[in-house]
Amino acid sequence: MNNIMTYKDYIGSVDFSETDMVFYGKVQGVRSLISYEGTNVDELVTDFHEAVDSYLESCAANGDEPEAAFKGKTNMRFRTPEQHKKAAIYAMNHNQSLNSFINDCIDEKLAAANV
Numbered sequence: 001m002n003n004i005m006t007y008k009d010y011i012g013s014v015d016f017s018e019t020d021m022v023f024y025g026k027v028q029g030v031r032s033l034i035s036y037e038g039t040n041v042d043e044l045v046t047d048f049h050e051a052v053d054s055y056l057e058s059c060a061a062n063g064d065e066p067e068a069a070f071k072g073k074t075n076m077r078f079r080t081p082e083q084h085k086k087a088a089i090y091a092m093n094h095n096q097s098l099n100s101f102i103n104d105c106i107d108e109k110l111a112a113a114n115v
Helices: 041-062 081-093 098-112
Strands: 004-007 010-013 015-017 022-028 035-038
Touching: 004 041, 010 041, 022 041, 035 041, 081 098
Parallel strands: none
Antiparallel strands: 004 010, 010 022, 015 022, 022 035
């Protein structure tokens, strides 16, 4: 099951509350809270699109620049200081930055998963 939706370069999560019998979600990768819901798939998709459109219209009306989802920067935490040290040493021994090494690892993992 695919638990995401996309619209206008925004990615939305898809969750279900059995208690409330409603699908719901929020736009991922932005600080602003953009949420939506529906009692069925069609309502969920429609509300997701309307929530994104409303956010973009609100930004335009206020003269604000809408947040771009997934800007290409993230703060990363290693599991342990030892893991951080080993990764840094590996990168240095291969004449690359730690950032470049991490990007290579991500690329390899995504390629293996066919993503």
